[in-house]
Amino acid sequence: MSSPSLMNRRLAPLTTPTDLGAIARHEICASLTALLADVLALYLKTKNFHWHMSGRNFRDYHLLLDEQADELLALTDVIAERARKVGGTTLRSLGHATRLQRIPDNDADFVTPDDMLAELREDNKQLVSILRQLHGTTAENNDVATTSLIETWIDEAERRVWFLFEISRNL
Numbered sequence: 111m112s113s114p115s116l117m118n119r120r121l122a123p124l125t126t127p128t129d130l131g132a133i134a135r136h137e138i139c140a141s142l143t144a145l146l147a148d149v150l151a152l153y154l155k156t157k158n159f160h161w162h163m164s165g166r167n168f169r170d171y172h173l174l175l176d177e178q179a180d181e182l183l184a185l186t187d188v189i190a191e192r193a194r195k196v197g198g199t200t201l202r203s204l205g206h207a208t209r210l211q212r213i214p215d216n217d218a219d220f221v222t223p224d225d226m227l228a229e230l231r232e233d234n235k236q237l238v239s240i241l242r243q244l245h246g247t248t249a250e251n252n253d254v255a256t257t258s259l260i261e262t263w264i265d266e267a268e269r270r271v272w273f274l275f276e277i278s279r280n281l
Contacts, residue, residue, distance in 0.1 A: 128197045134251035139198025141244045142256070146189045146201050147210035148240060152233050153182035155216055159226040167277075171223055174277060175230070178270050185263065192256055212240065224278060231274035238267045 128135065160175035193200040201207050213233050221229070241264045248257040 126194060126197045128195075130196055130251060130253060134253065135197040137247055138196050138251060138253055138256060139193045139200070141247050142189055142193040142196075142198070143200045144210045144212070145240060145244060146186060146193070147207040148213045148237060149182055149185050149189060150201075150207050151211040151213040151215060152230075152237060153179055153186070155213070155233065156182060156230060158216065159221065159230060162221070163223060163226065165223045167223065170277070171227070174273060175226075178230075178273075181266060181270070185266075188259065192259060196253060196256065213237065227274050227278040231271055231278070234267050234270045234274065238264055238271065241267060 130138070156175050156179040160172055160179055163172045163175065165171075190200040201210075213236060216229060241260055245257060245260045245264070248260060
């Protein structure tokens, strides 16, 4: 049997103490959770293309996409933990992530290497745009720590866009 205090703890929200207001917490955590869904979608798409890469530049593209996927995967825990630090919760399942993601999946049986690179470049550009919007939300709500992290995440995403652009140029 459960004691009343144990039941109360189980029903209590997972609200971490913070000086951010309730509206700010809600906006920031909802945005971080959607961002996490996007990063997971982009991670899986990048790994998909890494696994299914073929052609003349296989090794270079394969290694680049593996490096970029590792970057994205490392970001997931930081995003989720940031949402918890500011008093919210985050993703609970793949289904939850699928409902929130804005980065589209690609389930095609075959995608050319050029199309893979172009699609990932556009997805990373979309991620930069999402990050800039989130930066505005966190700055407006005086969440300095999240705002600072987002600046680094923007730089990393812009680097991925740059590499994907340069590697696919036909000079």
